[in-house]
Amino acid sequence: VLCWFYIFPVYRLPRDKDIVEEVLRQGEAWQKNQTGIDHYRKLLTECCEPRKMFAVTKENSPMGKVLWYDGEFYHSRTVNNETYPLFVQENPLQLPLKKCAVVGNGGILRNSKCGRDIDQADFVLRCNLPPLSKDYVEDVGTKTHMVTANPSIVEKRFQNLLWSRKAFVDSMKVYGSSYIYMPAFSMKPGTDPSLRAYYALADTSSNLTMLFANPEFLRSVGKFWKGRGVHAKRLSTGLFLVSLALGLCEEVTAYGFWPFSVGLDEQPVSHHYYDNILPYKWFHAMPEEFVQLWQLHKSGTLRMRVGCCP
Ligand code: CDP
Numbered sequence: 001v002l003c004w005f006y007i008f009p010v011y012r013l014p015r016d017k018d019i020v021e022e023v024l025r026q027g028e029a030w031q032k033n034q035t036g037i038d039h040y041r042k043l044l045t046e047c048c049e050p051r052k053m054f055a056v057t058k059e060n061s062p063m064g065k066v067l068w069y070d071g072e073f074y075h076s077r078t079v080n081n082e083t084y085p086l087f088v089q090e091n092p093l094q095l096p097l098k099k100c101a102v103v104g105n106g107g108i109l110r111n112s113k114c115g116r117d118i119d120q121a122d123f124v125l126r127c128n129l130p131p132l133s134k135d136y137v138e139d140v141g142t143k144t145h146m147v148t149a150n151p152s153i154v155e156k157r158f159q160n161l162l163w164s165r166k167a168f169v170d171s172m173k174v175y176g177s178s179y180i181y182m183p184a185f186s187m188k189p190g191t192d193p194s195l196r197a198y199y200a201l202a203d204t205s206s207n208l209t210m211l212f213a214n215p216e217f218l219r220s221v222g223k224f225w226k227g228r229g230v231h232a233k234r235l236s237t238g239l240f241l242v243s244l245a246l247g248l249c250e251e252v253t254a255y256g257f258w259p260f261s262v263g264l265d266e267q268p269v270s271h272h273y274y275d276n277i278l279p280y281k282w283f284h285a286m287p288e289e290f291v292q293l294w295q296l297h298k299s300g301t302l303r304m305r306v307g308c309c310p
Contacts, residue, residue: 016260016287019294024264026298028307032251033300040246040301048220050247051091055211056185059090070215070222071186071234086198088211092179093248098122100249103140104238104256105130107270108263114255114309115141121253125245127237129153131274132174140256140273146179146211148237151190154197161196168197169204177207184212213240228292232285239289242302252302257293259286264307 044050053060061067061079069075077083101121103109105128118124118141126147132140154161158168172180180201184194198210221243222235230239238257245252256273263269270276279286297304 016262019287019291020260020262020264023294023306026294028305030297030303031300032303036296036299036301037246037251040296044221044224044243044247047224048217048243048247050217050244051095053214053217053220054244054247055091055181055217056087056214057090058084058087060214061087067185067215068219069185069188070219071183072188075188077185077191083195086195086210086212088209092209092211095248097245097249099251099253100125100245101141102238102241102245102252102254103127103130104254104258105272105274106256106258107273107276108258108306109136109139109256109273110270112139112255112305112308114305115139117141117253117305117309118255119143123245123249125241126175127241129157129171129175130272136273142174144175144178146181146241147175148181148183148213148241149197150237151182151184151187151193151197154193160193161200165200165204168200169206172201172206172208175208177209179211180208181211181213183215183218185215186213186218225289225292230285230288230292232288236286236289239293242293246296246302253305254293254302255305257290257304258306259290 056067063079063084065079066076067079069077099121100123101118103118103124103126115138123145124141124143126144129147129149130140132142132144154168158164161168182194182197184191194212201208201210218240221240224243225235225239242252242254258269261268271278293302293304296302
């Protein structure tokens with residue numbers, strides 16, 4: 001038995017209840033730790049070069065470059081005449097970004113009144129084209145500078161853009177003139193919907209700028225967290241964005257990260273702030289990720305908002 005333990009050390013994740021209790025004990029007390037922030041930015045720069053690599057650019061992906069899909073085994077796409085013109089020249093962001101708000105989609109945002117706080121950030125990052133309608137403004141704000149879009153959303157919500165390009169373009173208007181960040185080269189079936197989304201926006205002179213997530217960056221961030229005990233098949237979108245923000249921003253606050261069904265007040269919490277559709281089990285390891293984020297909160301490296309905003 002000892003031997004077995006030695007080969008496969010048992011990794012025990014605290015129970016959800018223990019995590020909730022620990023957060024309650026700690027409260028939202030937070031003290032910024034500049035050394036911690038600098039240290040983390042350095043670690044992320046060394047592993048993943050977010051400034052240079054987070055998006056596919058003409059600079060990091062010239063013609064002929066082989067892009068290896070990060071979510072598939074041994075699949076690649078070579079940059080050619082068809083794809084190269086769709087890439088931005090280089091990282092388009094004015095760096096460093098100052099105060100960043102990363103907004104996850106957790107139900108904990110409901111009635112949080114965090115909208116104003118979020119909108120006060122210099123750069124707001126959101127996940128998966130979330131709803132920003134009037135009903136939610138007070139809790140999640142209105143501003144967006146970068147929003148991720150999974151190709152599967154384009155497929156399901158917009159019928160793969162085969163006949164509903166207008167509905168797609170119209171529904172993108174709530175994100176103003178932000179960057180739309182799509183993992184076009186993560187899974188093979190995601191490439192075509194992503195390219196179609198690019199053309200739908202370009203053909204209508206939309207204010208949004210498409211950025212394709214660089215699969216090399218996504219892979220290196222995945223490895224970074226694997227080395228820190230996040231064992232999911234794939235990181236959640238939110239953790240990718242937090243990692244990006246830690247690499248690009250001077251200060252990061254995260255909202256809407258709470259993958260538990262009970263809140264700090266022991267009342268039930270829905271999975272999203274807009275619905276209660278649960279994720280496909282075992283694909284992500286959100287509680288595991290939360291433990292990591294909470295460690296960073298405790299060390300003053302980023303701030304987690306898990307309750308109401310003042
Ligand atoms: O695409 P994915 O299922 O990862 O994300 P989502 O459900 O659209 O939510 C966006 C992000 O918010 C997730 O990737 C998580 O990082 C975070 N989240 C959370 O921490 N707790 C929840 N209850 C829901 C989402």
